[in-house]
Amino acid sequence: MPMRIEDLEAALREGFPNAEIQVDDLAGDGDHYRARIVSSAFNGLPRIKQHQLVYAALKGKMGGELHALALETSTPA
C-alpha cells in the first residue's frame, strides 16, 4: 500500500524536529523510498538502534503501509 512522500516526510520531521532530512521516491511508485537523516539523536548509537529510532517515529507504518524505505542515518559533523 503506497504512502505519500509528504506524509512520510512529515512523520520523520515530527520524530526528528531538528534533523536534516531528505526523502527520495526511488521508484516513482510511492512505495520505495530512501530517507537520509542527519540528527544528533543518533549520537553514540549503533546503526541498528539508529534505524529503530526511525521506525519508532514512523509508528508502525514501516512494514505495513510503507513497504520499502532505505535508510541512511548519520550524526552532524
Add this chain to the structure above:
Amino acid sequence: MTEAATTDPVHDFIAKAVADHPVILFMKGVPDQPRCGFSQQVVQILDQLGVDFVGVDVLQSEPLRQGIKAFSDWPTIPQLYVKGEFVGGCDIVREMYQSGELQDFLQQQGVVAS
C-alpha cells in the same frame, strides 16, 4: 533476546534457530530463489563473501513473518543473525559490506575464512 523460553512457540522456534545456526538469514523466498530484491541483495553479499548460511523463508508462515519482527523489534525482512545476534537488515548489511566492516566482523566471529 536472552530471556528464557516463553510460551510463544514462534518465539521459541526463532530463538532456537538463531542459536543453532551461526549465520542465519530470515528472508522472503529461499537463497536460490529470493522473492524480494532486498533479500536477494543480502544473499548476494553473503555468497560473495563465501559465507555458509541458512536461509529461512518467512513467506511460508505468517506467524513466523510477524514473529521475527517482534523478536528483533525490527519491522522489515530480511534480517541477518550471526552467532545469535541480530546484525541488521538490507541497508545495514550493505553499508557494512561496502565499508569492509562486514568482512571484518564475520572473520572475528569465525564464520568466514580470512
